Amino acid sequence: MASTRDGVEKAAEEIGYPVLLRPSYVLGGRSMVIAFNREELHEFLEKRVVLTPEAPVLVDQFLEDAYEYDIDAICDGESVYVAGIMQHIEAAGIHSGDSACVFPPYKSAPATLRAMTEATARIALEIGVRGLLNIQFAWKGSDLYVLEVNPRASRTVPFISKASGIDLISAAVGVWQGKTLRDQDLINDSDTGIPGVGLGRCITGWAVKEAMFSFDRFRDVDPLLGPEMRSTGESIGIGADFGEAFAKASLATGTKLPTEGRVFVSVHDSDKSTMLPIVRELRDLGFEIAATRGTADYLFQNGIFAEVVLKVHEGRPNVVDHLQSGRIDLLINTPLGRYTQRDDSLLRIEALRHHVPYTTTSSAAEAAVLGIKYLKRREYTPRRLPEGRVERR
Secondary structure, X not given: OEOOHHHHXXXXXXXXXXXXXXXXXXXXXXXXXXEOOHHHHHHHHHHOOOOEOOEOEEEEEOOOOOXXXXXXXXXXXXXXXXXXXXXXXXXXXXXXXXXXXXXXXXXXXXXXXXXXXXXXXXXXXXXXXXXEEEEEEEEEOOEEEEEEEEOOOOOOHHHHHHHHXXXXXXXXXXXXXXXXXXXXXXXXXXXXXXXXXXXXXXXXXXXXXXXXXXXXXXXXXXXXXXXXOOOOXXXXXXEOOHHHHHHHHHHHOOOOOOOOOEEEEEEOXXXXXXXXXXXXXXXXXXXXXXXXXXXXXXXXXXXXXXXXXXXXXXXXXXXXXHHHXXXXXXXXXXXXXXXXXXXXXXHHHHHHHOOOOXXXXXHHHHHHHHHHHHHHHOOOOOOOOOXXXXXXX
């Protein structure tokens, strides 16, 4: 915690960039910023926050390239029911309310899931929760991090209740009325192998929670996501595979993924190797590829020919002109830092204005490809949401 400008700068240097900056007394990540360098830290200090001893700023390490998870659980003081483990589709650093998430997790080793289940039970029992709690974890390399613990219901309770067939609100009320989780048949420790711990499962195949945004109601607002929550609602998509669930959830929020056309790609150097197989898959699906000069050169060196499109400051016609003329059907743009690439904000604003789907992380781009694959099959299957409690099998 730092209450002076010099203190914030010193803490950032000691921790090492990037750092997460959180002012005091904020909800929904309000005014939180990830600073990737000293210049971005200075911009935060000059424009975003007033520092006082009564309202210091938390300067913390930011975990790059980490997977983030949400867990909803119920504790009765003796046993813990882990209702569901949801994996965020966006990388860590995007507010949990803004990140799409998938249940069950789609890129996680069994050992990782077990470690989070055990940690959830230990935390719930240690702090003495009676009822619902939500825990957010991050996994990087071989390390598990606890990001926050909230002894309350979260926004994902309705999502998990529908996808698992267990009404979590009724179960929590049952605990308050004196019923144990065992009484409610929620502790399947013979299946989990962890005494006193039950684990929910997704009964819909796959379920994706997608965030709803209202950026299109405001002129010139950059839709870039970060630690400050910006969503105004959520949708659910269910399907036999991840691609079906993601495509349906996206469509429910007004985002229609293209099945043909041209994809524009502009990514910073640290994302290029991760983005390469995604772009290759889009090409193999029949899409034309366009890119900025640096990204196009990288793609060409790896066997993918891309049309070179100028950045905004490089002249005309540039990428904004192409968006306005309808030549771009999907935008993939991963900016380096929040303040360093001003052209990028123009891209995203223009894409929003012309209803062109866009992604700002490689993980979201990969999810979009799976959704596009489902849409290209043209095998649309309506699926009913479960009603009432579904008995265990």
